[in-house]
Amino acid sequence: MQGEWAESADTAEGRFAHRVADKPGGKLPEADDLEDDARIHAHSVTLSSERLGVIAKLDLVEGEGGCVRPVDYKRGRRPHVEKSAHLPERVQLGIQILLLREHGYACDEAILYFAESRERVTVLLDDELHAAVTSAVHGLRLMAASGRIPPPLEDSPKCPRCSLVGICLPDEVSWLRNGRIEPRPFAVARAEALPLVVQEHRARIGKDGETLVVTVEGEKACTARLADVSQVAIFGQAALTTPALHELMRREVPVTWHSAAGWFMGHTFGLGHRNVELRTHQWRQSFEAPFCLRFARGVVAAKIRNARTLVRRNRRGGEPADELLALLDRDREQAEAAHDLPTLLGVEGLAARRYFAGFAQCLAEDSQGRRRFDWDGRNRRPPTDPINALLSFTYAMLVRAWTVQLSAVGLDPYRGFYHQSRYGRPALALDMMEPFRPLVADSAVLLACNNGEIGPGDFIARAGAVALTPSRRKAIIAAFERRLDQEITHPLFGYRVAYRRLFEVQARLLGRFLAGEIPDLPHIITR
Numbered sequence: 001m002q003g004e005w006a007e008s009a010d011t012a013e014g015r016f017a018h019r020v021a022d023k024p025g026g027k028l029p030e031a032d033d034l035e036d037d038a039r040i041h042a043h044s045v046t047l048s049s050e051r052l053g054v055i056a057k058l059d060l061v062e063g064e065g066g067c068v069r070p071v072d073y074k075r076g077r078r079p080h081v082e083k084s085a086h087l088p089e090r091v092q093l094g095i096q097i098l099l100l101r102e103h104g105y106a107c108d109e110a111i112l113y114f115a116e117s118r119e120r121v122t123v124l125l126d127d128e129l130h131a132a133v134t135s136a137v138h139g140l141r142l143m144a145a146s147g148r149i150p151p152p153l154e155d156s157p158k159c160p161r162c163s164l165v166g167i168c169l170p171d172e173v174s175w176l177r178n179g180r181i182e183p184r185p186f187a188v189a190r191a192e193a194l195p196l197v198v199q200e201h202r203a204r205i206g207k208d209g210e211t212l213v214v215t216v217e218g219e220k221a222c223t224a225r226l227a228d229v230s231q232v233a234i235f236g237q238a239a240l241t242t243p244a245l246h247e248l249m250r251r252e253v254p255v256t257w258h259s260a261a262g263w264f265m266g267h268t269f270g271l272g273h274r275n276v277e278l279r280t281h282q283w284r285q286s287f288e289a290p291f292c293l294r295f296a297r298g299v300v301a302a303k304i305r306n307a308r309t310l311v312r313r314n315r316r317g318g319e320p321a322d323e324l325l326a327l328l329d330r331d332r333e334q335a336e337a338a339h340d341l342p343t344l345l346g347v348e349g350l351a352a353r354r355y356f357a358g359f360a361q362c363l364a365e366d367s368q369g370r371r372r373f374d375w376d377g378r379n380r381r382p383p384t385d386p387i388n389a390l391l392s393f394t395y396a397m398l399v400r401a402w403t404v405q406l407s408a409v410g411l412d413p414y415r416g417f418y419h420q421s422r423y424g425r426p427a428l429a430l431d432m433m434e435p436f437r438p439l440v441a442d443s444a445v446l447l448a449c450n451n452g453e454i455g456p457g458d459f460i461a462r463a464g465a466v467a468l469t470p471s472r473r474k475a476i477i478a479a480f481e482r483r484l485d486q487e488i489t490h491p492l493f494g495y496r497v498a499y500r501r502l503f504e505v506q507a508r509l510l511g512r513f514l515a516g517e518i519p520d521l522p523h524i525i526t527r
Contacts, residue, residue: 003274008163031104199235273410296418302523382465
C-alpha cells in the first residue's frame with residue numbers, strides 16, 4: 001500500500017524461482033475464442049476486476065479441454081499442514097480463480113508449485129475459501145480507506161525472516177506503545193552498503209555492467225559494485241554519466257551534490273517515496289504550534305544532554321568540569337520547560353556557547369603542553385579557523401545524511417517543526433540532526449584532530465576564510481564515515497546498532513509518531 005520494499009536473501013531466492021514465470025510468454029486467448037482442444041501455457045498474465053476491486057499478476061495460466069487454471073510459484077517446500085497450503089496462499093489462488101471466471105474462463109481449481117521440493121498442490125475454490133477470499137478483499141479495502149495501517153504483530157515468529165521488518169519495526173512500535181515486549185535486534189542488521197564519495201573535479205563516474213567505474217582523465221581510479229553502494233556523494237565538478245544516473249535512480253540509490261567547499265546543494269533520488277499520507281501527517285502537524293513546541297523541546301534537550309556527555313568524556317586537564325556540567329543540566333531543564341520557541345532558541349544559544357567553551361578543553365595538546373589548535377569559539381559563514389572549518393564541513397555532511405534518509409522513508413526534509421521553513425532550507429533534516437551533532441559530527445572532528453589525522457598545516461586561509469586542502473578533506477570524510485559505522489547500545493531498545501542504521505530507525509519512528517501510532521518520539525541520548 002505504501003510502496004515500500006526491501007530485499008533479503010529470501011526475496012532474492014523467490015525472484016530467482018520466478019525468473020521464468022515473470023517473463024511474459026505464450027498467449028492466453030480471449031474466453032470466447034478458446035477452443036476445446038487448445039493447450040494453453042501463458043506466463044505473467046495480468047488480470048483485474050472493477051467489481052471485485054482487485055488486480056493480480058498470474059505466474060502461469062495453463063489449460064486444456066476448454067478449462068484453465070492458474071499456477072503460482074513458491075520458493076520453499078510444501079508445508080505439512082491441512083490442505084497442504086497455508087490460508088494466505090490459498091486465498092491468493094482463490095482470487096486468481098475468481099478473476100479468470102470474471103473474464104469468462106471456466107476455472108475450478110488452481111495449482112501451487114513449491115520450487116524447493118518440486119511439488120504441486122491443488123487448490124479448490126469451495127464455499128469456505130470463497131468466503132475467506134471475500135472477507136480478505138473487503139477487509140483490505142476498508143483498511144486502505146481508513147488511512148491507518150493496522151497495529152504491528154507482537155512477538156510474532158514471522159517477523160525475523162520478513163524482508164520488511166526494518167521498515168515495519170514491529171517490536172519497536174509495540175514496545176513504545178505498551179512496553180511489554182523487548183525489541184529483538186534482527187530489525188537493525190548492519191547495512192553493508194556504503195557511500196561512494198568522489199571529490200576529484202576531473203573525475204567521471206560511469207557504469208560498466210553491475211559496477212560503477214570512476215576515472216580521472218581517462219585513467220581508472222577506482223570501482224564499486226552497485227550492490228555495495230548506499231549513495232553517491234559528488235563534490236565539485238565531477239561528472240556522472242546518464243546510464244549510471246539512470247541505474248542509480250532505478251535502484252533508489254541517492255546521488256548528493258556538494259560544492260567544491262563541501263556545501264550540500266541537493267540530491268537526486270528517482271521518483272521518490274509514494275506514501276503521500278505520511279507527508280500529509282507531517283505538514284498538518286507542522287502548523288500545530290503546541291506540537292512544534294513539544295517536538296522542539298525534546299530535540300534541544302537531547303542535544304544539550306549529548307553535548308554534556310561529550311564534554312564529560314573528553315575534557316583534557318585544567319579545572320574539573322563540574323560547574324560547566326551543572327550549567328548544562330540547568331539549560332536542559334529550562335529547555336524542557338520553555339513556554340515558546342523564541343525562549344527555547346535563547347536557551348539553546350546559551351547552552352551552545354557554554355558547550356563550545358568546554359569543547360576547546362577537549363582538544364589534545366602537543367609535547368610542550370600547548371594545544372595544537374587555537375580556538376576561541378564557534379563562528380561560521382565563513383569559518384575563520386581550522387576547528388570551525390571542520391565543524392562546518394561535518395555539519396554539512398550530517399545535513400546531507402539526514403536529508404537523504406528522510407526522503408528515503410517518505411518524509412519531506414524541507415518542512416520542519418523547530419527550524420523555520422525557508423526556501424531551500426532542509427528544516428526537518430536540521431531538526432533531526434540536532435541531537436546527533438555532538439554524537440557524530442563533533443566526535444568525528446575531535447577524533448581526527450586528537451589522533452593526528454588532521455593537523456594545523458592542512459588548511460588554506462583566503463580572504464579571512466579557512467578551508468581544508470582537497471587532499472586532507474579525504475581524512476575528515478573518512479573520520480565522519482567511520483563515526484557513522486560506530487555501533488552503540490540503543491538507550492531504549494537495548495540492541496547494538498550503528499549510527500548509519502540508527503538514522504533510518506529514527507526517521508521511521510518519526511513517521512509513526514506523526515501518524516499517531518506511538519505516543520512520543522524517543523530521542524537518542526548516550527551515557
